[in-house]
Each structure stands twice: as C-alpha cells, then as structure tokens.
Amino acid sequence: MFLAPDGDEVAIASAAAEFLADAMPIDRLHGADGGDMGAPLRQSLGEMGWFALALPENQGGSGLSAVEHVLFFREVGRQCGPVDVLAQSLAAMVATDDTMRAAILSGEAGVALAVNDGAGLRLLGSPDATYALHVSREQARLLSITDIVAPARPALDPATSMRVAEGAAQAPVAETTGEHVWRMGELGAAAMLVGIAEAALDLIVDYAKVRETFGRKIGAYQAVRHPCADMALRAEAARCQLWYAAAAIKEERGDAAVHLDAAKHLANQAAIANADTNIQLHGGIGVTDEHHAHLMLKHALVLGKLFGSKRTLLGRLVNSKVED
Template sequence: MDLTPSAEQEALITATADWCADNMPLEQARQRPIALWQELEAMGWTAMTAPDMGLDHATEAVVFAELGRHLAPVGLVPSAVAARWSPHAGKAALALLDGSLEGGMLRVFDPHGAVQALGLAGHLAATTELPRDLDGGPSLDPTASLARLDPAPPFEAIADPRAALHLQLLAAAFALGCADAARDMAAAYAKVREQFERPIGWFQAIKHICADMAVRCAVARSQLYYAACALDAGADDAAFHIASAKLLADQAALENGRANIQVHGGIGMTDEAYPHLCLKRAHLLTFIAPARRDILLGDAA
C-alpha cells in the first residue's frame, strides 16, 4: 500500500493551505466572517465527499488535515459525512448526544445556519433535524459556538456502519491538523523568542520538545493515511485502523497543544495569544467518535 500522496493530492493540499492562510487566519478564529461558510461551500469543501464527486477517503483525509491545521469550522466534519451518507442537503452541525437515539441532552456545535445535526448514537452515525433559528453561545472551543437541546429530538440512524467510520476518520484528520498547527506555532516562536541573547530554540530542552511534537505528527499522519486507504479498500480491519488513527491523532493534538503552551511560557495561556486555541480544539475533537476500547483490543464482535 503506497501512502505517499499523489501529485493530485499534493496540489489539493497546496491549494487548501493557500486559501486557508488568506481566508482563515488564526487571529480571526474567535470572530470569523459570517460569510465564511458560504465561501467554504463555494470552494467545494462542504460537498467534496458527496458520492457523485467520486473522491476517495484518502484524498478527503489529506485535505481535512490541512483544514484542521487552520482550525476550520468544526461543522465541516459532520457536513462532509452527511453529504455522503444522508439524503438531506445543507450544513450539518456537530451533535454530541447523551443517551440513545431518543432522550438525553443534545449538544450542538457550530449550529448557525445548520438544517440538521450529525453525530454518533451508539455505534452508528445518526442525524436529526434542527430548528431553523437555532444559534449558540460560548463553548469549550472558542472557535465553535454551542447550543443545547434538552430533551434531544429523535435521531434517525444511518444504517451503513461506514458512515460512523467516515466521521471518525475525518475527526482524526482534523485532530492531526490541530497537532500540526501546535507544532508549527511552537517552532516559529522558538526561532524568534530570545533568552540570554539567543533564540530559545537554540537550547536543547526546547529542541527536544519541538522534535517530540514533530514525531507525534508524523506517526499520526502515517496511521491516518493507512486507515483512509484501508477504508477505501474495504478492508476487514478498517475499523481497527481508523480507531488507531483517531487515538494517535487525539493524543498528538492534546500533547502538542500542551507542549506549545509550554514553549510559549506564561503568555501561551492568555486570551491574546493563540496557543490555547489549539489545545481547546484538541479537547473538543476527543469527544467526536472517540476510539472504542473493544475495537482497539480486538474484542468487538
């Protein structure tokens, strides 16, 4: 299995990175333009996973990792899954459901303009319609608003188990991108922040932190690419590889987020600095289709 991105995939990564740098700078992460979602739709990212597009999961993974590196709206993940597996068109918010298909509390992230919410109910992906005027307030992740519905409206499960795997794969890609963002931020700061008339990156302790961050990203990226290819190939162990990718990507995002704040020192956790955004996004992503213990240990039926 060749895990090297193709020339077409490399071109997509470059185009995505260039557009995101111009239109989703990190300094706007807390207050992004209202028209951003329409611009994302115009670029095709909200519907790139639709069946008629014919795009494989490996290409989706590399593009979503780049979107995650710029802390793109978290609603892109459920919207992409809904575009492939749900008959309903339009934006899908991220659903975190307490309980089964009915009852419990529903937490809806990035609800503005969404016509439905998508998340996991048990081991299957499921959708529910949302009120048209639903809007949210502050959440754990400052880049994603949160609305609560209690009790939760009834959900409709997507019978195909690949929908849940797709959700987990794209969430892992977003987590990898988050880890990449923290790594890049720490390395850039280590080059310009000086102590004892030297950039702090000159000191071995900082070098080791940044090197560990790079290794975490490389390991998580390799597993993500393999998992995406396994899903494309319809491999029997695709669920195991996707769960492994999610676990490694979540760990990389969390540990790199903490290390990034450590490299920045005291300012890293302040509101005017950006390192804390990566860590908070990493924490939110851990709640999206987390890796199941029974699958990782080979106990799933």
C-alpha cells in the same frame, strides 16, 4: 496514495491549505464572532466543492476517496476549523433527497453536529444551522432543528459554538445505517487533530528561531530542542497512521476499522500533547488570550471527545486483529 500523498493528492492538499488560510484563518478566533461557520463561509466552501470530496458523483459529489477527505480536513485542523465543517460533509452522505443534499452541498442549509447530552442533545456548530447530524457506529440521522428551542451555552472551544436542546428527540428527516458515516467522521476528526499537532509544532519551531535568552536563540537549548523533537515524533506517528487508515478504507481492507481507531487514538494524543507543550515552551506569552496556542489546545480537547475518545478507542483496540 502509497502510504504518503502524491501527485493530484498533493495538489488538493495545497489548494485546500491556500483556500482555508484565506477564508478561515485561525486569527478569526480572536474576534467576537469569528468562530462559527456562518452562511458566507459555508457557501464559499460549498462553491469550491469541499463538502463533496468523498461523495459519489451520482450524488453530486466529486467521487474522490477517504484519502482526499483526510487531506482536506488536516488543513481544516491547522486553522482550528469549526466542527460543523465536518458535520456538513457527513450530512451530505446521509441526505436521501436530492434537493436537501444540494442545499447542504452548496452551503445554503447549515448542519450542526449533535451529541447525546442526558435526555437531550448538545448541538455543536453555527446557531443558524437548519439540520443537526447525530452519528453512531450503527446509524446516522439527520434531524431538522429549525423549530427546536436550544439556548446557547458557554463553550470551551472558541471555534465551535454550543447549544443544548432538551427533549429534542424526533423523527429524522433522513437516516442511513451502517458504519460508513461514522468512519468518515472518525477519519475527519483524526485528520483535524493531526493538523493541530502539526500547527502547534510549526508555531513553536518558528518562535524558537527568533526568541532569544541570554544572547542565544531558545532553540539552541536542549530544554527546548528535545520537547520539539518529541512533538515532531508524535505528529509523524499520527500522520503516518492517518495515511494508512485512509488508504485501508479506500482499498476496503477488512481491518480498516482497526487502523482507523489506531489513527484516531494517536491523533488524540499528538494534538493534545503538542498543543500543551507548545504553550509551555512559549513561556508567559503562551498563556495569553491574544496568542494562538490556547486555541489549539481547546480545539484538540473537543475533537478528542468526538468520534472516539481514549477509553472507547483503547477498549476496541485491545482485542482487535489486523490482516497480514
């Protein structure tokens, strides 16, 4: 990759797009129980090796890089894929036991993402998860949650179920120190957000080509064209910074963390703004439950809070320096 995917990287992105459009289409979120990554979908992803893309070969992975990681999760984002797809991939990087890692990679054992919630943990992901992954910049811990009482809570995002476990602190079954897992999580979340920004743009562009008012396609009006151009600009800026951050991590640049924070910030902005504009430009149909538009906005709002929110990212970037 030289600032843009090429060769085998394009082939991986195309394969991921085709597979996910069939196995995990955004249409599933209009069903009663279509949002979670249940065992069948998890095992299907595992069989294809998607959880193991950036894992070293000596640990049962594909031995690829951060570049392939973002290409896959960008396509996950376009389908509003659940957060635990990312948690599953990261958990394989934390597992130290070969049997545990194999169960995670195959999808036999599910992994939810754990975030702090007062004295307890908020678990994002499928209710049948065996483990929960708690990640900070300094360390990543894999917790067993089979014996934890965690009642379900209403979730803003239909793509990701939520439970709250009070007093869930316990000894981890596996842990690792350093920033690697956090960086791959931040990179994956940024890629999913870029995917949402692009999907929102595609949705309104397609609609503007067929919807007519006063005898003309709405895409002929500046009031629609100009916001679409702004959406394209935001998506392009976020996508380019994402490619650069992935390449910086792959090449182990000293300023990779700076480029990654910039990528996540631009992705947060692009996804939320594009999803919101998409709803506005669709008019009345854009606010209906049957349409995809609201799903993208809700998913973007959740992902925007994971692995770096606006205040945290800007606080880190304000005093950061990049290499020449």
